[in-house]
Amino acid sequence: MREFEYAVAGDARAAIAAARGGARYLAGGTNLVDLMKLGVETPALVVDVSRLPFDSIEPTADGGLLIGAMASNSDVAAHPVVRQRYPVLARALLSGASGQLRNAATVGGNLLQRTRCGYFQDVTKPCNKRAPGSGCPARDGDHRNHAILGASKQCIATNPSDLAVALAALDAVVVIEDDAGPRRIPLSEFYRRPGERPDLETNLPPGALITGVELPALGVAARSTYRKVRDRASYAFAVISVAAALEVREGIVDDVRIALGGVAPLPWRARRAEAALARVPATEESFRVAAVLELDAAEPLRDNAFKVPLARNLITRVLLDLATASGATA
Amino acid sequence: MTETLTRAVGMPVTRIEGVAKVTGEALYAAEYPLADLAFGSVVQSTIARGRIVAVDVDAALAMPGVLAVLTHENAPRLGDAGDADICLLQDDAVHYRGEAVALVVATSLEAARSAADVLPISYDEQPHDVVLTEDHPGLYRPGHVNPGFETDTEQGDPDAELAASPVTVDRRYSTPTMQNNPMEPHAATAVWDGHRLTAYDSTQGAASVHRVLTKLFDLPGDAVRVYSPHVGGGFGSKGSARPPVVLAAMAARVVGRPVRVVLTRQQMFALVGYRTPTLQRLRIGADRDGTLRAIIHDAVEQTSTVLEFAEQTTVATRMMYAATARRTTHRLAALDVPTPRWMRAPGECPGMFALESALDELAEACGVDPVELRIRNEPPADPESGLPFSSRSLVACLREGANRIGWADRSTTPGSRQDGRWAIGLGVAASTYPARSAPSTARATAQSDGRFVLSITAADIGTGARTALTQVFADEMQAPMQAVDVRIGDSDFGPAMIAGGSMGTASWSWAALLAAQALRAKLDECGGAVPAEGIDVHVDTADAIGAMSKVSRHAFGAQFAQVRVDVETGEVRVPRLVGVFGAGRVVNPKTARSQLIGGMTMGLSMALHEESTIDSRFGDYTNHDLAGYHIAANADVGEIDASWVExxxxxxxxxxxxxxxxxxxxxxxxxxxxxxxNAAGVRVRDLPIRLDRVLVG
Incomplete structure (x- = not known):
């Protein structure tokens, strides 16, 4: 770990000014501090934004919910409105990390988590994301946990966030602030595919501060869930996760949202599967066909091909469970 | 024995130092407050094989707080202690990735780490080879396997018996590289006072580290003192002197002040010894009723180019079951990897995974119940030596365990029981470990205040050894536990067995017993009057151990597992484990149960999670921390029912x-x-039982 300066931001303006000068924001520190210890992050200045007044969870004028960026994962997961109207979000948060980490980790920080790719985290090895142009050893190396969708020649690392997968399914909007003032970026436009520049992970302007996440009023979200398959029963990143919401009327799919974690460099909204499920009978067969269709685009590597049948099975199962829970299978 | 001797032994006594540990009063090796303490940070090689061309120490030395940079060019020369793994910084050769190639010493840990992170080292890199294969061209037959077993054994004509057997199993099994991760990282603090060296070390054997330090630094025995009163786990990886104590002692001599070296969790993956991967083949021939005729167990494993360590993977197969003929072999490849060393039950642990899996396959092939198959092949005497067993309770353990897990309800058709989305099943395997004792010395003192003190270089690595010794010593002194003090973890107390090989409490208790008997005899001589300076006795169990009869001494046990498998995802859950053991006298049921539960938990972790993955191009692990190298979390561990038979x-x-x-x-x-x-009809022969192996299997 290198020496660094630490400053507490008095207000958002000051924080943004410091970040424009190269400082890194510190909120819960559950990822940044680890990366600093590993030498992956070497900021000269760390600006503590955890005391900025962005930790409330409040209803929005149009019936949605605004979650402050500094709200802890624990607080969001326990919030009655989240539990009632967006259960997928509470479950995604509770499936992540440990109780202690969830108490410290924040919503804003969670969205900016870096990948857990072992090559990215080891400064003695090449990595296009950490050191652009140095190469991607994962492609021919250890990639069991890597992406099958949306990756590039340059990078196959997955996004580790559970929260972001739920937010992708919910059509959330990320609220940010920078020199130009507050702005809103839909989650679907927040993350970038790695392409030729895997070092650029989001469309966040330089120095911008995430101040909140807005959930739209979304009826189907009340019938949602999150299922995470991982290599141990808790305290592990997803091998595959599925966030889904399903509304069935008279045996027919009325509304459906599906997002996948652990399969791509970004939370993967399964739009092909959703399209295939529009107005079809809510049956296991429909769900399976949709899942297969989504995974048609998969480009598995030597050691992660199992993710294709696993994702297919999991999507099918989660949708079936949601349909069954509402007593609405065809 | 008289009645009074069993007052404490056999009672579930709470760990004596428990309060000191949870209140932070118990000091560990890296916690001793010392004036002018300096901190060493280890720099590891970033190549797997080659030579160090240059280390640019000037920039590091110019950094604030940096006192010295030790490299092969300036480090003190070390004597031969018979362990090349700790002959550190002596030449420019790099034998594996992660080898200690320099130590930065600074006035703070932060300064040492900052400089260590950026120390420029240039290498002449040479091609490396880190992948073990069954047909590796470098495979050879080691002279013996750990610690001194024959490499290969043969009894009868196993090939002919196998060929003549109506039922055969011929299967390959593998276990991956597994890493020792005791809670307390390896750490040491070293202080020189003239030509006297004091080391606070996290070790399973202060006497063993003492011996090594005298040789490395060419010092008389009374010039070295090693303390290790509290140790936060070891599993074997602290069974011998490891890099921190050697580096700390070297650095302390160079900078002329106390030096502390603590490995990071990541560094432990290369520097403390791990369990070799094993590639095993089991060929078993049996009659239709499951009576064994031939067992052939071949193991392929790795060692390093630094030091030969040959895991005794197939030794349990030599004595577990009766068979007409058998052969066991070990072959090694010396790769450009860190040296594998001890990890909880070296040999038996990976070997019994293969043997007991193969027996399950045989049971199915014969249509014999797996519990019954094992009982049917119970040997009348040790098949390897022909010697009688001192005791052997395997059958009793199997029957008791079967009863506890509800074996009678097990379906004999794999994949036929379902509970919601979970396929459910039961499995059994036998367990064994040698029961040995090694010479130890001890001193017992009667003080004039009426207290008795036992001083022995034992180590309590979390096992409860200190408490067990107190129970034994108190009983033998016919005194309440409160009237005795047991002092451990100080090499000044003399040579003693390490906490290893499951021999610690057995060996030290023997010395405690002899010491108490000698002290009582001496007290009798002086009519019970204790002079102000106290009465001292010193004992050594070497003669008594040398005079032991020739019998085969082993503990046995039976393990049962209840599992749930989600066949759609391959997820495996283990809601219940039952272990029943025949392990002789249990001194302290409370700490003993804790040990057995700990072992079974680690076995569960091995079954489902633990695996170091290596990238052959870098010669390095890709998961060298506890986020990437999974150990069972609480949620993975269900009910564990550990017990023993009388x-x-x-x-x-x-x-x-x-x-x-x-x-x-x-x-x-x-x-x-x-x-x-049994649950899912999927046979996983390669550990760990990852979900992708169950899903596609």
């Missing part, structure tokens, strides 16, 4: 102790793998 064995040692540190991990993985097969 077993009185006067031939193992005077107290009848067999040792329980390791047997708990032996067989767990096979029981779980066998249960997964």
């Amino acid at each position: 077993e009185i064995d006067h031939e193992v040692n005077p107290l009848g102790i067999k040792g329980i540190g390791e047997i708990g991990i032996v067989g767990t993985a096979a029981a779980i793998a066998n249960a997964v097969y």
